[in-house]
Amino acid sequence: MEKSYVFYQGEIVEEKDVNISFRCKAFNYGLGCFEGIRAYWDEESEQLYLFRLKEHYERLLQSCKALWINLSYTAEELCQFTLELLRKNNFKTTVYIRPVAFKGSNALFPTLYDDDNRMLIYCQPLHKLSEKEELRVAVSSWRRISDNMIPARTKPTGGYLNSALASLEVLQNGYDEAILLTNEGYVCEGPGENIFIFKNNQLITPPPSDNILEGITRKTIMELAGKELGIEVVERSITRTELYSAQEAFFSGTAMEVTSIVEIDNRKIGDGKPGEVCKKVKELFFGLTTGKNPKYSSYCTAVY
Ligand SMILES: Cc1ncc(COP(=O)(O)O)c(C=O)c1O
Structure with missing residues (x-):
């Protein structure tokens, strides 16, 4: 070895x-x-x-x-x-x-x-975190830790017990991944990834004040959607039922990369297939991770 x-x-x-x-x-x-x-x-x-x-x-x-x-x-x-x-x-x-x-x-x-x-x-x-290209997810009954409990934005070792409990619950119930809500009941993020929904021509994602980790992939996607696809990107609180009426939803994260959500709490998102915006964002994202897009080559550091 x-x-x-x-x-x-x-x-x-x-x-x-x-x-x-x-x-x-x-x-x-x-x-x-x-x-x-x-x-x-x-x-x-x-x-x-x-x-x-x-x-x-x-x-x-x-x-x-x-x-x-x-x-x-x-x-x-x-x-x-x-x-x-x-x-x-x-x-x-x-x-x-x-x-x-x-x-x-x-x-x-x-x-x-x-x-x-x-x-x-x-x-x-590590290649893909999930074998699945599209995820069936559920809202967990565990609420996300808030900034005045364990600051989620610090990626705290101990805080991931909260993520693990949410994942355990939904995996045991037959879903692929969890969505955690804030203590106030707004959509927060997944156990290890940020969330986006696309609705009425806007790409919407919860703001840092809703206890999310300010993801580096999230930031990249917000930039790509705005600058490359001309989509309006909005950071605002999202309510649970808004998830159900979204045209598209997807997760973003270093490990999760960009992964489409096709079902939430047994409700189909859009037509139940990966959406066009998610597909385009994904393509742009993977187009820049190996230094091939000169506009974003500063995001990549060559090792050898
Ligand atoms: C709780 C949580 N949210 C979001 C993310 C996504 O952040 P990033 O895109 O920086 O990996 C992660 C992963 O680090 C995470 O653990």
């Missing part, structure tokens, strides 16, 4: 040499935050491209600030470590990169007020 390398505490080391105690606060209390980044392999040019790399690390550093995890690295340094790590692993396929910043102390109580701040980056091949 090929060796697997990770970045840990300032160095690239073999994965098997990393030793993190089960006593550590990150494991016991979820005191950490993370990112999810993709690098797309382009067979034609035999090149691997990281997508919007610096923005992911800027978001991670913002998360760290909010959670009092004091890293000594800049976003530029973290980008550099990631490039070195991918080269060391010599990936020749599409890869998912997971940086995790966490409290490594073994002290018993869940306080963030300590200075054992650690940084780990690991990666693995």
Whole structure:
């Protein structure tokens, strides 16, 4: 088996040499935050491209600030470590990169007020998150954590218990993915992805004030829909029943990419097939992830 390398505490080391105690606060209390980044392999040019790399690390550093995890690295340094790590692993396929910043102390109580701040980056091949091109989804009875409970915009390690409970519920009920509502009952997002609906010629997505993670894929799609397709993009609260009358709906995220939603709570969305806007957005999105669209080539960082 090929060796697997990770970045840990300032160095690239073999994965098997990393030793993190089960006593550590990150494991016991979820005191950490993370990112999810993709690098797309382009067979034609035999090149691997990281997508919007610096923005992911800027978001991670913002998360760290909010959670009092004091890293000594800049976003530029973290980008550099990631490039070195991918080269060391010599990936020749599409890869998912997971940086995790966490409290490594073994002290018993869940306080963030300590200075054992650690940084780990690991990666693995990942093609499609879901085998399915179109999803049947349901609204979960679990409400999304709100900014004054666990700040969702920090990608908090512990906060993903909320996502996992929502996914569990809908998967057990035979659906492919969940939609979480805010505590006020507005549409928020999926367990690990943002949501869009298309209705009356507008592409609508919930605003940050509805406790969403401000997704980097979401931002890219808003830009593509507006600039390339001339569609009006609106950030506003969405009510549950508006989902049912949408002409189209889709998810966006680094892992989920752009995936069509064809059914919500057993109601067909539009004609129950992936919509035209979603198809166009998807095509534009995949047209730029491997540096082939000169207009957006700054979004891609070549690894080799
Ligand atoms: C809860 C949640 N919402 C949305 C997203 C989508 O964000 P991005 O497009 O930056 O991956 C993610 C994934 O990171 C997520 O975990």
